[in-house]
Amino acid sequence: MFINHTKHKAASYRNKLCMLISACSLLLAVSCKTEHLVPNAKEAVKDINGTWSITSATLNGSELLSLPDAMTHLSAFNITFADGKYTLSNPVPFIVSTDGEYVFNDPQYPLDITFKATGAAKEAKSSFVFPVVEGKRRITLTFSPGCDRNIYKYTFKKIN
Amino acid sequence: MKKSLQNTRKKLIRYVTLFMFILLLSNCxxxxxxxxxxxxxxxxxxxxxxxxxxxxxxxxxxxxxxxxxxxxxxxxxxxxxxxxxxxxxxxxxxxxxxxxxxxxxxxxxxxxxxxxxxxxxxxxxxxxxxxxxxxxxxxxxxxxxxxxxxxxxxxxxxxxxxxxxxxxxxxxxxxxxxxxxxxxxxxxxxxxxxxxxxxxxxxxIDYCNPALSVINPVKSLDNDYQSISFDNTIIKTALQGEQDIYICATAHTSDGKNITVCGREDRSRLQQTATNKFSITLWPRGYFKVDASQTITSIDYTFTDETGAKIVGVGNTEVPFVLKFNCN
CATH class of the missing domain: 2.60.40.10 (Immunoglobulins)
Structure with a gap:
């Protein structure tokens, strides 16, 4: 009687163990299911086509727009980008002084932009930042058109 | 009575400790x-x-x-x-x-x-x-x-x-x-x-003493914005009391040309930055309208009144200040 009872108890434990292993296996199997949450999309190429004018300008950290425009003439300056080419209107101190071509280091994730003025011997490279301000894109360029310790930072907004 | 004294002593010790702690904290x-x-x-x-x-x-x-x-x-x-x-x-x-x-x-x-x-x-x-x-x-x-x-x-x-x-x-x-x-x-x-x-x-380059005219940035090329200030408070000048002050400047180019802008026009007028302190910011290449092939090597300048009769230059004489363009 005692032996039978022990046997019965052992069988009961085995059953419980089997059920536990099955449950764990089921959980493991379920947990292996992969969810495809990230859409398989490519980062867009940055489009800067259009005409841009200055919205902020500093020289060595000092604000230039607070000076009279009659001195700086910054308000009239603009740059038009069109499919790899750029044109300048009403020049001011800038990374290039004549029209030409531009190229990004990486069209999808640009960190810098290189300007090549037509006929110029050298290319000129500026850091490129493309933030969104009040729902609209801005372009911020940092460069030195004169002495390399004079750092200019111009931020542009698109005007058309 | 004894218990009350003990309580007061305990409170006193607590407050003194707290005070010392606050004193210590504010002593950094x-x-x-x-x-x-x-x-x-x-x-x-x-x-x-x-x-x-x-x-x-x-x-x-x-x-x-x-x-x-x-x-x-x-x-x-x-x-x-x-x-x-x-x-x-x-x-x-x-x-x-x-x-x-x-x-x-x-x-x-x-x-x-x-x-x-x-x-x-x-x-x-x-x-x-x-x-x-x-x-x-x-x-x-x-x-x-x-x-x-x-x-x-x-x-x-x-x-x-x-x-x-x-x-x-x-x-x-x-x-x-x-x-x-x-x-x-x-x-x-x-x-x-x-x-x-x-x-x-x-x-x-005297950073220590005020000067009649100071340029900023000190090192620049003709393709940099250049601020030129005039401090009319340091010494009694011919322009004392004048509020309309103009810059009269001659640019010297690498191809040996001299370009003078000395009219009493708006673009040559200094802006008042403080009482009797004035400043003008200009882009030399645009201001003197040089060709793409030309480079400005230096500028001579003086300050004048509206009539052009009163002139202030280096050391309160009529000799022009000299601004040389170089980066070194």
């Missing part, structure tokens, strides 16, 4: 005791400045110590300076803090150099062509409620631009946790040395 202070620095040097020389400071701390503090130095930008102090220190907490060296590191207590994400510049400007100097260069100890130092004295030995090459210069160098100390905290200026003492005269070549 750094002090620059002295700056010992030579008064003269030759351009390109290495000079040694000794900064003696005390760091009075409460509780347990573990921090890196930061030393900032104000100097002309063209000296490139970040590349030409080594700093070591001795203290009862050990000896060591300081290294340049990378520009990518945001300063402690900087609300707009400024780096250490910009934070120091925003809080301290150019100190007692007169030409705004200077930079704060931040260094910090390579290891953290721990102090527990004590007053730690440290001596920093700063070896720096001065006047690497080779120019005649007189300047008041500035020194600041702080720690890397509090930085230049707005609410606790006692944790970032600053001291300026006496005028250091550096003998080099060319016209003296």
């Amino acid at each position: 202070e750094f002090v620059i005791n002295s700056i010992v620095q030579p008064k003269t040097a030759n351009a390109g020389d290495q000079i040694t400045a000794t900064l003696d400071a005390n760091f009075r701390v409460d509780g347990a503090q573990t921090n890196r110590i930061i030393v900032g130095i104000l100097a002309p930008k063209s000296w490139k102090l970040g590349q030409n300076t080594t700093i070591s220190y001795t203290s009862i907490k050990g000896n060591g060296v300081l290294t340049l803090i990378p520009a990518s590191e945001v300063a402690a207590s900087a609300k707009n994400g400024e780096n250490w150099a910009t934070r120091m510049r925003n809080k301290l400007g150019i100190g007692p100097n007169y030409i705004d062509d200077m930079e704060w260069v931040p260094f910090r100890t390579t290891t953290s130092l721990t102090a527990v409620g004590e007053d730690v004295k440290a001596v920093f030995t700063i070896k720096m090459k001065v006047g690497v631009d080779g120019l005649n210069t007189s300047v008041k160098l500035g020194y600041i100390v702080c720690n890397n946790t509090d930085g230049l905290d707005d609410g606790s200026p006692n944790l970032w003492p600053v001291k300026y040395a006496d005028c250091l005269e550096v003998a080099g070549t060319g016209d003296l």
Whole structure:
């Protein structure tokens, strides 16, 4: 009687163990299911086509727009980008002084932009930042058109 | 009665302890005791400045110590300076803090150099062509409620631009946790040395004394914006009391041409920046309308009144000031 009872108890434990292993296996199997949450999309190429004018300008950290425009003439300056080419209107101190071509280091994730003025011997490279301000894109360029310790930072907004 | 006395004594002890604790907390202070620095040097020389400071701390503090130095930008102090220190907490060296590191207590994400510049400007100097260069100890130092004295030995090459210069160098100390905290200026003492005269070549760039006319940036090319100021408060000039002041300038180009703009027109009129202080900012290439092939090498200029009869030049004479375009 005692032996039978022990046997019965052992069988009961085995059953419980089997059920536990099955449950764990089921959980493991379920947990292996992969969810495809990230859409398989490519980062867009940055489009800067259009005409841009200055919205902020500093020289060595000092604000230039607070000076009279009659001195700086910054308000009239603009740059038009069109499919790899750029044109300048009403020049001011800038990374290039004549029209030409531009190229990004990486069209999808640009960190810098290189300007090549037509006929110029050298290319000129500026850091490129493309933030969104009040729902609209801005372009911020940092460069030195004169002495390399004079750092200019111009931020542009698109005007058309 | 006895119990009441005991209670009063207990309360007294508690309040006195609390008061002492508050006193201790508000007692944190750094002090620059002295700056010992030579008064003269030759351009390109290495000079040694000794900064003696005390760091009075409460509780347990573990921090890196930061030393900032104000100097002309063209000296490139970040590349030409080594700093070591001795203290009862050990000896060591300081290294340049990378520009990518945001300063402690900087609300707009400024780096250490910009934070120091925003809080301290150019100190007692007169030409705004200077930079704060931040260094910090390579290891953290721990102090527990004590007053730690440290001596920093700063070896720096001065006047690497080779120019005649007189300047008041500035020194600041702080720690890397509090930085230049707005609410606790006692944790970032600053001291300026006496005028250091550096003998080099060319016209003296005098940061120490006010000048009739100052240019900014000091080093520029014709494709840079150039600010030219006129301070009519230093000495009695022919233009005393005048409010309408104009610049009369001649540009000299690399192909030997002289281009003069001397009309009393709006673009030549100086803007008043303070009482009897004036300034004009111009882009030389645009102002003198030079061709793409031309380069302006220098500009001679004087200040005049509306009639052009009253003229002020260098040293309060009618001899023009000279602005040379170069980067070195």
